[in-house]
Amino acid sequence: MSDLFPVPFATLVDRMIRELAVKKAVYDLRRWNFFQADPAVDLSLDIHGRRAATPFGPAAGPHTQLAPNIVLAWLAGARVIELKTVQVIDDLDIARPCIDMGGGAVGWNIEWSQELGLVQSLEEYVKAAMLIEIARAEGLAPGLDATVFDMSVGYDLAGIRSPAVRAFLDGMKDARAIVEKLRAEIPDAHARLRDLAFPTALASSVTLSTFHGCPPQEIEAIAAHLMTEVGLDVVVKLNPTLLGKTDLEAILHDRLGFTDVEVPPETFETDATWAEVTGIVERLGALAERAGRRFGVKFTNTLLVRNVRDFFPAGTPVAYLSGRPLHVLAIELVRRFRDQFGDRFPVSFSAGIDAENFADAVALGLKPVSVCSDLLIGNGYAKGADYLAALVARMKGLGADDLEVFALKAFGAADEALAGLDLAPERAAACRAALAGGDPRAAAGAAFGAWVSAALILNSRRHADRVLDDPRYRRDATVVPIESSGATLGLLDCEMCGxxxxxxxxxxxxxxxxxxxxxxxxxxxxxxxxxxxxxxxxxxxxxxxxxxxxxxxxxxxxxxxxxxxxxxxxxxxxxxxxxxxxxxxxxxxxxxxxxxxxxxxxxxxxxxxxxxxxxxxxxxxxxxxxxxxxxxxxxxxxxxxxxxxxxxxxxxxxxxxxxxxxxxxxxxxxxxxxxxxxxx
Structure with a gap:
């Protein structure tokens, strides 16, 4: 059973408004850590037909299961919120402790699903959407209004077809009843907020969390059910084992030096293979087109490994690896997927993102680029503004005022991408000239989309090569345990490092x-x-x-x-x-x-x-x-x-x-x- 007890909505609202007035903060996140829009660049993008003001968001995980978590990420600039995975079994008993970021930029965990019941989860997500609307009304996000909520569900077709999960999905599509219930709970001191036009259609897309070992036919059946029976756009989250045992170990052990990390051999036997997934993608893509829905993939799930750490409870056989080594594996899969399918399907991403590689991932056209492990170290939620500030600086340095032009320029692949298009010589010359200081979109005209798509494929190849050779992803540069002071923590008067x-x-x-x-x-x-x-x-x-x-x-x-x-x-x-x-x-x-x-x-x-x-x-x-x-x-x-x-x-x-x-x-x-x- 969960050890979490959600905070009443009245308390959440009261604290937000009072803290803004007194401390210039929300839930202890100072206002200077809120991300501020830069009018010189447009960070918005399309997510399954809905506009999001930035490409950043927290990954489905510990940062997206409670309303205040989601609000903190939003204040730091997140505009695509991947809600924590729910399933029909909603009374899980998860061993504690369950998160180990003691390796610095490498993480291990043994938790995987929402800790609240389905009814509680639905209300938490509605609370979050309403609090975001209140934050907007209080002037905390000028120019960064558009926010997308993306649901996440697992792990088998029977559970997703259950009345309990269906009620959750329907509630996210139409939350009017819960909105009105919570509206009435807003304290009298803030009664003016009761008149806000709170959103009621919270989500129209869902990411299917394909748990390790989920049969390929089950993956396809669940996605088809969600598109055709529930009426949702679907993203299928895939596992890093798609690389196959030989290639995965060649990267993890030989290139990166993580020789102490072992993936159980049976994992490769039960997870879907590349051939199986490519068939699934083709069929689901065609089904989505017929059903008038959108379909995409996500790279990647965490990597199932043997547990060799003594941090988790005794007897814990396996754990899930995240952080920088997962980034290299996932980017290699993005390369292979783009080589196979081009830019036909949208790709979302979550694997070892940090302030140094966030802009690169955005330049690959990955949407959203979501983060988990890096938010669990250092400055936590405040890092969101750092990711976006780094992206803005990079875009300005290249003279790119939107994300598509940034994708053209970020890896220097625009000219090569242009060569692969069937353009008249004068049009191609105008495009090349525009790269130096004009408007590439206007210069390319109707060919602009194809130009960007070609660049994304080349960008994916170039970034994959870079991270394979980048020493910052190797074990000796990545696993840096926190230095101990040797002192014993007491009730009071610790180092107060924060x-x-x-x-x-x-x-x-x-x-x-x-x-x-x-x-x-x-x-x-x-x-x-x-x-x-x-x-x-x-x-x-x-x-x-x-x-x-x-x-x-x-x-x-x-x-x-x-x-x-x-x-x-x-x-x-x-x-x-x-x-x-x-x-x-x-x-x-x-x-x-x-x-x-x-x-x-x-x-x-x-x-x-x-x-x-x-x-x-x-x-x-x-x-x-x-x-x-x-x-x-x-x-x-x-x-x-x-x-x-x-x-x-x-x-x-x-x-x-x-x-x-x-x-x-x-x-x-x-x-x-x-x-x-x-x-x-």
């Missing part, structure tokens, strides 16, 4: 301020004639800024663990805060605090190693502290000796003091985080 904050795909890790002072660790002891306080020690707070974990959005994926330079897991060691009873009751084995409003003030529930206590801070200044064997009331925090109530044995007051200090910190008037907004 890596855990930026790499969390769910935005569950946050900063908060805690006054740097000593918190007394004492206990209340009943003496022979009176009670007294016995000092045990103190919890020194050296740094004002601290790290907290919002349990509702933390699924213990483990990515913060590998990003942390200290020894320990932030999601286990740092203060954990629950946003509501659902998360508190749903994760009974997780330590942390739940802060609730009660008529008398605040109630704080604390859990440590299964031992639960309650602290009530009342508006009159009094405190109630209760747990196993005690139930005490104090007139104030300074009147602990005047306790009244029942007690057996010493009572740990230090625990109460820590709970109160942490509560004061995350609910302070100027504090804006998931906990404080949920309480307001």
């Amino acid at each position: 890596h855990c904050v930026t790499v969390c795909p769910n935005a569950a890790v946050f900063r908060f301020d805690l006054p740097p002072e000593a918190i007394p660790l004492d206990r209340l002891v009943s003496g022979r004639y009176a009670v007294h306080i016995e000092r045990v020690g103190e919890l020194a707070v050296a740094r004002r800024q601290q790290i907290g974990i919002f349990a509702d959005l933390c699924n213990a994926c483990g990515n913060c663990t590998v990003a942390c330079p200290e020894i320990g897991a932030p999601h286990e060691v740092k203060p954990v805060f629950f946003g509501g009873r659902a998360a508190w009751d749903g994760q009974p084995n997780r330590d942390g605090l739940l802060i609730e409003r009660i008529p008398e003030g605040l109630r704080i529930l604390g859990r440590t190693a299964g031992d639960a206590v309650t602290v009530e801070r009342r508006d009159d200044g009094s405190l109630r502290y209760a747990g196993e064997g005690f139930d005490l009331t104090f007139p104030s925090i300074d009147g602990l000796l005047d306790a009244s109530g029942s007690t057996i044995g010493p009572v740990d007051l230090g625990r109460m003091r820590q709970m109160l200090a942490l509560t004061d910190a995350v609910t302070a008037p100027k504090s804006l985080n998931w906990v404080s907004v949920a309480l307001s």
Whole structure:
């Protein structure tokens, strides 16, 4: 079952608007990390007949299963949102930890599907679309309005035909009922937003996630069903094993040096072959034309490998490889696909994209170019703006004002591409002249599309050759583990590097301020004639800024663990805060605090190693502290000796003091985080 507990829509809206006003940020992403349009270049492109303002998006994965994730990617410039894969089995029990980016630009994972139920997933995606519309209304994306949502489903025909999956697909096509439900949940303080024209037709395309081992005939049958029975444009995501065992290992082992990465031999026997896929593509392309739909392919799925790492739970036999080595494999497949089919079918791409190769991938005409692994390291979501800024700079340097002209110029293949067209000499001469500073589109006229298509094929060949020879993709340059400080991670006062904050795909890790002072660790002891306080020690707070974990959005994926330079897991060691009873009751084995409003003030529930206590801070200044064997009331925090109530044995007051200090910190008037907004 999922450890995720989606944030209520009212809280999402309230935090967005308040945080914009107070911190010039949304969900802790600062406004300077939002991508800004450059009027000198047009980054828009066609995605299955719908316009998207940029070619960038998060890949279907950990960044696209919750509404705030999707909004963060959008703010950083993503305009093609590949939603996380859903399937009929929507109560998966995924082992934890499940994401390991400890290799730097190489990743391994053991998670593959949406962790929420189908009904929850649908509502999260509707929330995301509505929040994006609110962000647009607040002026956060001038000139970058057009956004495309692309669904992802798996893994067999029976499941996709099920009523539950069909209801999900239909809901994405027509979300009016959910939109109206959520519209009514917008807080009164932001009632003006209720009148926005929120989108209701969220998606008209779907990417079929062909899981490793999915039979070729099943792939074809699912795609045909989605096009003809459900009425969707379809992209089939293909596996890197299409290269075949010999060629894949020649690239992975011999060229790149990943000799320690082994693909189980049986994978090549169960995955579709190149010959099988080319037949599928031809038939589905013809079917799409007859049905009035669009069909394309995606390169690639992750690579199934034997698990030789000790990061994942014991007994994990296989893992899925991503990152830079996958980029080389996937680009080789793009080359072969283009050599086979030319530019007849649109190709989307997700494999080892980063700021250095994003523009190259766009120049291949890949659409969208989506990212996962690189967003799990470094600056996380903020990298989106970096990808697009690099693309804009490259386009301006070449004098290209749109993506098609950029494709002509990016790899210097325009002249060779032109030679393959049957153009009159004077028209060809005009095209060549336009490359130097004119308008290639006007010069080529009706032949412009064919010219670009020819260039895309040549670009694919040239880029494939380059990445095979580029040393940055080799193992010795790619696997760079994070350097450990050797220190043990503690509850408070870590190095505050912030890596855990930026790499969390769910935005569950946050900063908060805690006054740097000593918190007394004492206990209340009943003496022979009176009670007294016995000092045990103190919890020194050296740094004002601290790290907290919002349990509702933390699924213990483990990515913060590998990003942390200290020894320990932030999601286990740092203060954990629950946003509501659902998360508190749903994760009974997780330590942390739940802060609730009660008529008398605040109630704080604390859990440590299964031992639960309650602290009530009342508006009159009094405190109630209760747990196993005690139930005490104090007139104030300074009147602990005047306790009244029942007690057996010493009572740990230090625990109460820590709970109160942490509560004061995350609910302070100027504090804006998931906990404080949920309480307001």
